[in-house]
Amino acid sequence: MRPAILGIAGDSAAGKTTFTDGLLQILGHGRVGQLCTDDYHRYDRVRRRELDITPLHAECNHMDILAQHLRLLAAGEPLLKPVYDHRNGTFAAPEYLAPRQFMVVEGLLSLTTRAMRNCFAVTVYLDPAEELRRVWKVRRDCAARGYTPEEVVAELKRREPDSAAFVRPQRDTADIVVRFQPVEGSVDDSRLALSMVLRPTISHRALTELVDKAAADGCGSVRLRLGRDAGHPVDLFDVDRDISREETRHLESLLWDRMDFDHHVQRRTIGMFLEGNRRRHSDPLAIGQLFIAYHLLTAAASTDR
Amino acid sequence: MRPAILGIAGDSAAGKTTFTDGLLQILGHGRVGQLCTDDYHRYDRVRRRELDITPLHAECNHMDILAQHLRLLAAGEPLLKPVYDHRNGTFAAPEYLAPRQFMVVEGLLSLTTRAMRNCFAVTVYLDPAEELRRVWKVRRDCAARGYTPEEVVAELKRREPDSAAFVRPQRDTADIVVRFQPVEGSVDDSRLALSMVLRPTISHRALTELVDKAAADGCGSVRLRLGRDAGHPVDLFDVDRDISREETRHLESLLWDRMDFDHHVQRRTIGMFLEGNRRRHSDPLAIGQLFIAYHLLTAAASTDR
16 A cells, blocks of 8 residues: 655744644544654764754755655555654664655655655645744743753754754745744734635646635635746745634635545644643634645545556 | 665574674675664564564564665665664664665565575575574564563474474575584584585576685595485585684685685685684685675676676
8 A cells, every 4th residue: 555645844943843743633644654754864063063964954864764664654665764753863773664654754855856755745844933933942942952042042942054044935835834923023823814826737727717606605813825936837825814713614614525435534633733831723824724635635545546 | 876775685693793793894894784684573571472483483573664665775775774673672762874885685585585685796594503502592572672481492492393484494495505514412603514515596607616626735625526406406515623724714715715816805814703703714604704705796797787
């Protein structure tokens, strides 16, 4: 069985894990396998400090092995994958990973080469507003990885050249770019606008028709327009930060209906995120997750694979 | 570059490491990569005890991943290979292994399936007399792996069914079976007779002609005869335990000459083994190592790969 693989790339703390969690809810945990490309770091934390290299640098990762493993996974083969432990910055015993119907591969550099991108059914780049990502990174690294805020800010500065050189170029290769944007001067994660770039590298027609229908039904908080991104024609899809619960429910319902062809999909509460220990909800996040899930389900059901 | 891969199988303490060391001397360390299939254990030592499973059982090893890695290696691809640490019975961080011109893959179960055997240019099964292997195992496991003699003897008994079920069947698949045999009641490792089964799964003609020549030159301690093994026709090659230094030198010289086509090969002291901390020498071991090295060099130079 060859899995349908979603590739998610984005900078550190761009929301990859949060976004993935909702996808797992939609697809059903038992049907989805996960792979985080951080496991393919070449050096542990101590060695990275000695070499003064950041984990964003391609040289700091076993890119050839990652590409090899993606190729094997796309062919339906199991992996013995390395395990990097973020809590202490070292490598643990490798883990056996059997392919499942769906795989979500997420990481800093998951879309780097064409050979890697060819393994994915759908590719996504998470591109939150930079001020938002900085807040998320300080929050996460201090809570879960034992850093102080000053250390995280210094690390962000140190990583900036590698982010520009290795991470951000992936944005222009993704089928879908997902951007969350706060109100100026505020970073309430439940009130973020969503902007998606839908590149015609895959067909978004079913979704664009659906958004047109929602707009015709009176959902004024979602908009679709033709535009350009990096000079190329794209669909641009926007969700207002103050979209009403009713509008969200209507759009979600249209999306869930579209996914009815897969009888394993059950309507679940998605769009959840953690703020400290608090579980909160974001309507635009839920809509973004449903969009991506639709694409992955469609790709898995397609005979053109 | 696709490496020429030698597969060595044999039971625990059958002499795999000692035999391999001489091959590395002959081929040149810089040109040879090594892979030990013990690294593909599925469980660490503690977990094996809990499950009451021995490392000889196929279920105790990631056989599918091992086969996958052999296939990748044979195709010239690098590996990120697991690392099992015999000193403490746990897994360490994986290691990057780039293919070299020659690879030596040795382990308990390296010749288990046809798919695995197809990856090798030459396959060898080490089949020392059982009383010899028991002495070797007690010596090695007590010195290097922290066991008591009683524990090793108990472990040998516990492993016997899995040895019969999973290890020994490989003997009948190998291109070459190497057997060292002591004088009855003595286990002086420098005075062991060597018997090799040469299966016509690869061509031994150049070597059998060479042995005929040595015999014609007056080397009475080496003999070649036609025979059967498991019902199939084979060449049987014997080296007496009391072969003289002069006979050994003559035979070695004929073998080194045969390998002159590879200008990297330098005549070195081989046939060395460790007894405790003492380095000792065995003429039959040196002859066996040269035989196998000849085959690997020839396979690497062949266009029929």
